[in-house]
Amino acid sequence: MNPPIKNLKKICLYVLVSLSMLLYVDAKGQETILTGTVIDAETLEILPYVNIGIKKKGIGTVSDVKGKFKLKLDPSQYQNDTLIFSHIGFETQKVPLKEFDGLVEIRMRSVINDLQEVVVLGKAPKEKKIGRHSKGLGLTHANFYTYYEKGVDDRLSKEKGMKFRIKKNCFLKSLNFNVSSNEFESLKFRINFYKLEDGIPTELIVKKNIIFEINNAFLGWFSVDLQPYEIYLEKELEDVVVSIQWVESVKLNEKSKYFSLSTATSATEKAYSRDKAMDSWTSHGQSMSFYLDALCN
Numbered sequence: 500m501n502p503p504i505k506n507l508k509k510i511c512l513y514v515l516v517s518l519s520m521l522l523y524v525d526a527k528g529q530e531t532i533l534t535g536t537v538i539d540a541e542t543l544e545i546l547p548y549v550n551i552g553i554k555k556k557g558i559g560t561v562s563d564v565k566g567k568f569k570l571k572l573d574p575s576q577y578q579n580d581t582l583i584f585s586h587i588g589f590e591t592q593k594v595p596l597k598e599f600d601g602l603v604e605i606r607m608r609s610v611i612n613d614l615q616e617v618v619v620l621g622k623a624p625k626e627k628k629i630g631r632h633s634k635g636l637g638l639t640h641a642n643f644y645t646y647y648e649k650g651v652d653d654r655l656s657k658e659k660g661m662k663f664r665i666k667k668n669c670f671l672k673s674l675n676f677n678v679s680s681n682e683f684e685s686l687k688f689r690i691n692f693y694k695l696e697d698g699i700p701t702e703l704i705v706k707k708n709i710i711f712e713i714n715n716a717f718l719g720w721f722s723v724d725l726q727p728y729e730i731y732l733e734k735e736l737e738d739v740v741v742s743i744q745w746v747e748s749v750k751l752n753e754k755s756k757y758f759s760l761s762t763a764t765s766a767t768e769k770a771y772s773r774d775k776a777m778d779s780w781t782s783h784g785q786s787m788s789f790y791l792d793a794l795c796n
Contacts, residue, residue, distance in 0.1 A: 533570040533599055537562045537584060540606035548689060548710065548746045549586040549607070550656060552777030553577060553596075559775030561656045561746045583777055587708045623796070624670070629663050630790030631768070634677040634720075640759035641770065641787050642680075643745060648756070656776035659760070660742025661789045662695060662769045669793040671730040674723045674741065677788035678713070682755035686713045687747035690723065692730070695738040700771055700780050704739065705730055716751060722792075732793075740771050741791065761788040 537546045545566030552559025558577065562568040570582075577596055584592040589607040643657055674690060690709040693700035707730070711723045732739065762770070768786035773779065 535603035550776035669795040
């Protein structure tokens with residue numbers, strides 16, 4: 500005896516829901532966590548804070564302080580892509596995802612970086628602040644992580660920075676920024692200096708691994724001493740982008756997520772950001788409270 504139309508509709512609906520759940524489980528089941536360790540090929544020492552990612556695909560991270568990394572992705576979507584490992588002072592490594600099989604060890608070979616020429620500034624260099632050195636009313640914030648993001652555990656390598664116009668030859672004394680919110684016991688960042696070409700940050704112009712740490716949920720103006728790195732920017736560069744890149748964090752509690760800098764909307768200044776290592780850059784009409792102390796002439 501054929502079932503009534505009403506019951507038949509219920510059966511069809513049940514089958515559709517069941518299929519949807521199976522497809523969802525299958526899709527979730529495709530996600531893989533790639534794990535491995537990055538080491539120096541010659542000394543066999545671990546390499547912390549190596550940039551790791553698939554170019555312009557929104558897939559990226561950094562190795563931790565022990566050189567280990569975890570990367571979540573769906574192999575069916577990226578099986579023909581290549582994972583890139585990049586670290587200052589080492590040759591870039593490119594590994595096809597097809598070659599990953601369980602735990603892997605990535606060995607990077609060091610390269611000899613040309614030493615930056617020591618330049619003696621002429622008579623009486625002047626102190627100069629390059630960038631926005633006030634926090635204004637402190638009503639607007641440039642958040643590294645937003646309300647819509649679930650957490651920060653797998654979001655290492657995120658960057659935020661500002662474009663600076665270099666009008667004179669300058670030695671850099673410090674990088675300074677105003678922290679407007681902070682829910683972390685400790686944070687580590689790397690400072691990157693990029694050449695700006697056609698409005699996009701490209702190659703690194705300072706070949707030095709500059710890591711700094713912010714502790715105890717610090718708020719207010721924070722300064723990073725750059726003098727030990729002897730960084731000299733020539734006016735011929737014209738525009739550069741200076742960023743801070745999130746490489747490590749320890750939460751105050753399990754819900755900790757927010758870290759932000761004071762900013763203001765701007766029609767003339769540009770801030771740059773990207774969510775992952777190797778990802779595409781985006782620009783914003785913002786002027787973050789983010790500046791360089793320099794000696795220029």
